[in-house]
Amino acid sequence: MxxxxxxxxxxxxxxxxxxxxxxxxxxxxxVRQTSCGCLKNKERCFSQAxxxxxxxxxxxxxxxxxxxxxxxxxxxCSADVIGENTTLKWGQNIRNLExxxxxxxxxxxxxxxxxxxxxxxLKEGIWEAYKRFNxxxxxxxxxCASAIIGDDVKSIADEIEKEIKIPVVPVxxxxxxxxxxxxxxxxxxxxxxxxIIKPPKQKRSNIVNMINFNGSARDYIIEILxxxxxxxxxxxxxxxxxxxxxxxxSAATISICGTLGSYLGNGLEQKFGVPYVKSIQPHGIAGMDxxxxxxxKITNKEKEVEDYIKNEKLRIAPELEEIRNKxxxxxxxxxxxxSFAHNYIRVLxxxxxxxxxxISWHFDQHYDHGNIPESTVALSTIEEETPISxxxxxxxxxxxxxxxxxxxxxxxxxxxxxxxxxxxGIPSIMLADEYSAFGYRGIIDFGYRLIDTLxxxxxxxxxxxxxxxxxxxxxxxxxxxxxxxxEVG
Numbered sequence: 001m002x003x004x005x006x007x008x009x010x011x012x013x014x015x016x017x018x019x020x021x022x023x024x025x026x027x028x029x030x031v032r033q034t035s036c037g038c039l040k041n042k043e044r045c046f047s048q049a050x051x052x053x054x055x056x057x058x059x060x061x062x063x064x065x066x067x068x069x070x071x072x073x074x075x076x077c078s079a080d081v082i083g084e085n086t087t088l089k090w091g092q093n094i095r096n097l098e099x100x101x102x103x104x105x106x107x108x109x110x111x112x113x114x115x116x117x118x119x120x121x122l123k124e125g126i127w128e129a130y131k132r133f134n135x136x137x138x139x140x141x142x143x144c145a146s147a148i149i150g151d152d153v154k155s156i157a158d159e160i161e162k163e164i165k166i167p168v169v170p171v172x173x174x175x176x177x178x179x180x181x182x183x184x185x186x187x188x189x190x191x192x193x194x195x196i197i198k199p200p201k202q203k204r205s206n207i208v209n210m211i212n213f214n215g216s217a218r219d220y221i222i223e224i225l226x227x228x229x230x231x232x233x234x235x236x237x238x239x240x241x242x243x244x245x246x247x248x249x250s251a252a253t254i255s256i257c258g259t260l261g262s263y264l265g266n267g268l269e270q271k272f273g274v275p276y277v278k279s280i281q282p283h284g285i286a287g288m289d290x291x292x293x294x295x296x297k298i299t300n301k302e303k304e305v306e307d308y309i310k311n312e313k314l315r316i317a318p319e320l321e322e323i324r325n326k327x328x329x330x331x332x333x334x335x336x337x338x339s340f341a342h343n344y345i346r347v348l349x350x351x352x353x354x355x356x357x358x359i360s361w362h363f364d365q366h367y368d369h370g371n372i373p374e375s376t377v378a379l380s381t382i383e384e385e386t387p388i389s390x391x392x393x394x395x396x397x398x399x400x401x402x403x404x405x406x407x408x409x410x411x412x413x414x415x416x417x418x419x420x421x422x423x424x425g426i427p428s429i430m431l432a433d434e435y436s437a438f439g440y441r442g443i444i445d446f447g448y449r450l451i452d453t454l455x456x457x458x459x460x461x462x463x464x465x466x467x468x469x470x471x472x473x474x475x476x477x478x479x480x481x482x483x484x485x486x487e488v489g
Contacts, residue, residue: 002270002368003190003193003263003266003267003270003368005190005193005194005267005270005271007190008154008170008172008194009170009172009187009190010172010183010186010187010189010190010263011186012177012178012180012183012186013178013180013182013183013186013362013364014041014178014179014180014183016186016368017262017364017365017366017367017368018039018364018365018366019180019182019362019363019364019365020039020040020041020042020362020363020365020390021041021179021180021361021362021390021391021392022041022042022043022044022390022391022484022485023039023041023042023363023388023389023390024042024388024389024390024481024484025387025388025389026385026386026387026388027342027345027358027376027379027380027385027386027388028380028385030363030376030380030388031372031376031377031380034365034366034372034376035372039365042484042485043484043485044391044394044483044484044485045483045485046396046483047392047394048394048395048396049393049394049395049416050179050181050392050393051181051392051393052175052181052184053173053174053175053177053178053180053181053182053183053184053187054071054073054077054141054142054143054173054174054175054184055080055181055184056173056181056182056183056184056185056188057141057171057173057184057185057187057188058071058078058080058084058104058141058171058173058184059080059083059084059087060184060185060188060213060236060237061139061141061171061188061191061236062081062084062088062102062103062104063087063088063091063214063236063237063238064137064236064237064238064239064240064241064244065238065239065240066135066136066137066240066241067103067135067136067137067138067139067241068103068104068105068129068130068132068133068135068137068138068139069102069103069104069105069129069138069139069140069141070104070105070106070107070122070125070126070129070138070139070140070141071104071105071106071107071141071143072107072109072118072121072122072125072140072141072142072143072146072151072153073106073107073109073141073142073143073144073145073146074108074109074110074143074145075106075108077106077143077144077145078104078106081102081104081106084102084104085101085102087214088100088101088102090214091214091215091237091238092238094216095218095238097238103129103132103133103135105125105128105129105132106125107121107122107124107125108121109121109143109145109146113145113149114145114148114149117149117151118145118146118149118151119151119152119156122140122146122151122153122156123156123160126138126140126156126157126160126168127160130160130164130166135166136166136240136241136242137166137167137168137169137196137241138166138167138168138169139169139170139171139188139191140153140157140168140169140170140171141171141173142170142171142172142173142174143174143175144174144175144176146174147172147174147176147177153170153172154170157169157170167195167196167241169191169195169196170191171187171188171190171191172187173187173188179362179392180362180392181392182259182260182337182362185259185260185263186263188236189263189264189267190263190267192236192244192264193263193264193267193268193271196241196244196245197244197245197246197247197248197268197271197272198245198246198248199248199272200246200248200249200272201246201249202249203249203251204249204250204251205251205299206229206230206231206251207230207231207232207233207249207250207251208225208230208231208232208233208250208251208252208253208254208295208299209232209233209235209247209250209252209253209254209265209268209274210232210233210234210235210254210255210256211235211236211253211254211255211256211257211260211261211264211265212234212235212237212255212256212257212260212434212435213237213256213257213260213434214237214238214433214434215234215237215238215435216433216434216435217435217438217442218232218234220435220438220439220441221234224292224308224439227304227308228292228296228299228301228304228305228308229301229304230251230295230299230301233246233247233250235247247268247274248268248271248272248274250268250274251274251275251298251299252274252275252276252277252295252298252299253265253268253269253274253275253276253277254277254291254295255276255277255281256281256282256434256435256438257281257337257339257340257434258280258281258338258339258367258373258374258375259337259338259339259340259364260339261276262364262367262368262369263368265277265368266367266368266369267368269369275298276369277291277294277295277298278294278367278369278371278374279291279293279294279295279374280343280346280374280375280378281339281340281343281375282438282439283340283343283344283347283436283437283438283439283442283443284343284346284347284350284437284442284443285313285350285440285443286346286350286378287343287346287347287375288309288312288438288439288440289309290374290378292305292308292309293305293309312439312440312441313440315440316440316441316443316444319444319447320351320443320444320447323351323352323444323447323448323451324351324352324447325352326451327351327352327353327447327450327451327454328352329354330352330353330354330408330409330450330454331353331354331355331356331405331407331408331409332348332353332354332355332356332407332408332409332410332411333355333356333357333358333359333401333402333405333407333409333410333411334348334355334357334358334359334410334411334412335359335360335361335393335398335410335411335412335413335414335417336359336360336361336411336412336413336414336431337360337361337362337413338360338361338362338363338364338373338376338390339373339375340413340431340434341358341359341360341361341388341413342358342360342373342375342376342378342379343375343379344411344431344437345358345379345386346375346378346379346382347437347443347446348411349382349384350443351443351446351447351450353409353450355386356387356405356407357386357387357388357389357401357405357407358386358387358388358389359388359389359390359391359398359401360388360389360390361390361391361392361393361414362390362392363376363390389401389480389481393414393416393417395416395417395420396471396475397480397481397483398417398420398421399420399421399424399469399471399476400471400475400476400478400480401480402421402424402426403424403476404476404480406426407426408426408427408454409426409427409428409429409450409453409454410426410427410428410429411428411429411431412428412429412430412431413430413431413432414430415430415432418430420469422459422460422463423460423463423464423467423469424460424464424469425460425461425463425464425465426460427453427454427457427460428453428460429449429450429453436449
């Protein structure tokens with residue numbers, strides 16, 4: 001497999017990775033079908049809601065310290081800015097950085113613009129971003145409207161770049177391009193990989209690229225890597241354009257999320273020879289073991305890593321046993337992005353919780369290095385079978401499942417899917433932080449959080465007794481996958 005860096009835009013996940021949004025079965029069957037090349041997507045004849053790849057691209061790039069974004073679309077396409085600004089300030093706060101707002105300008109495409117073209121508005125937006133923010137680079141995120149009318153974003157970017165002497169980079173992330181909103185991350189990384197990252201001037205053998213979302217555990221990661229003689233370079237959020245431009249000089253690239261890291265990690269390896277660590281995610285014990293050992297193999301730090309793993313496991317053993325005893329017999333349902341879902345099924349099993357169903361928002365049949373996702377393969381080797389499904393945050397399916405399964409706990413990674421289970425009376429946890437259950441300390445903290453949530457479920461109980469759900473009795477009597485149609489190519 002390879003990433004086509006000669007294109008001006010990233011290929012969608014459906015075309016590049018065979019990604020799907022519709023499936024129901026088991027983890028072993030999913031791997032079996034993927035391995036033999038016979039896994040096909042199931043379409044829904046009814047869809048309640050989804051997300052937009054533009055938001056993923058814009059949200060991720062908005063965290064670069066000295067870059068600006070021009071969102072070429074209707075004003076509603078920048079509605080995510082409110083959340084992006086909140087996230088930015090949270091990240092600034094944990095890093096003791098001066099608070100500032102996201103540097104985003106929207107071109108406010110209107111009905112008139114869609115008829116007569118938006119080139120003038122785009123030019124005005126780029127110049128305004130340049131004068132207002134004095135950025136080191138400007139990213140132009142496209143929208144459905146700008147793509148449908150065919151505005152030549154690249155030509156305008158090239159024209160103005162010659163005048164202002166900084167990169168002006170199109171990011172082709174319009175929502176209708178892909179049903180997999182993670183394609184928006186790929187669009188952002190493609191822009192960075194092809195236009196921002198430069199060939200290495202010198203190799204830095206102790207620096208490791210760390211691809212993450214917001215990096216709340218940066219102090220812990222710095223501590224872990226310092227034990228083995230390495231230094232992390234976090235990216236892309238809260239990094240500068242100069243720091244990002246030097247990612248080609250690092251000894252290796254690691255990631256907190258297989259879905260997030262696949263494009264940039266494999267792209268850096270393909271284009272600049274920077275090895276990408278291909279392991280299961282560093283959540284829980286097996287995940288951290290795999291992550292550290294794969295990094296050690298690349299950086300020749302095997303002894304240091306084995307010593308660290310041994311000491312950390314000894315340290316957490318008493319608390320881990322206590323947590324397992326308290327969680328024994330508890331049943332949970334998981335709903336997350338694909339790499340997180342399949343990793344956290346394993347993490348909950350490590351804590352003694354029975355996962356009776358796992359839901360992922362999509363599934364990549366392989367990553368950009370050609371392998372079936374490592375977390376999925378690892379989970380399929382566990383003796384117990386795990387029922388799973390794939391749906392792009394369709395709450396009507398999720399609530400139907402929860403109503404039938406009646407778990408003790410629902411664990412999710414997107415807030416919109418924890419509100420309704422709580423209203424059903426099911427204690428729910430929303431993992432906003434990608435470093436929940438990260439490593440040996442993290443699994444202990446996560447275990448206590450599960451215990452606390454199960455012990456303090458009065459909110460869920462009170463809500464369920466007072467709130468009427470929007471779904472009828474008829475729907476809860478149906479099969480949860482009633483609207484999942486026959487397999488299509």
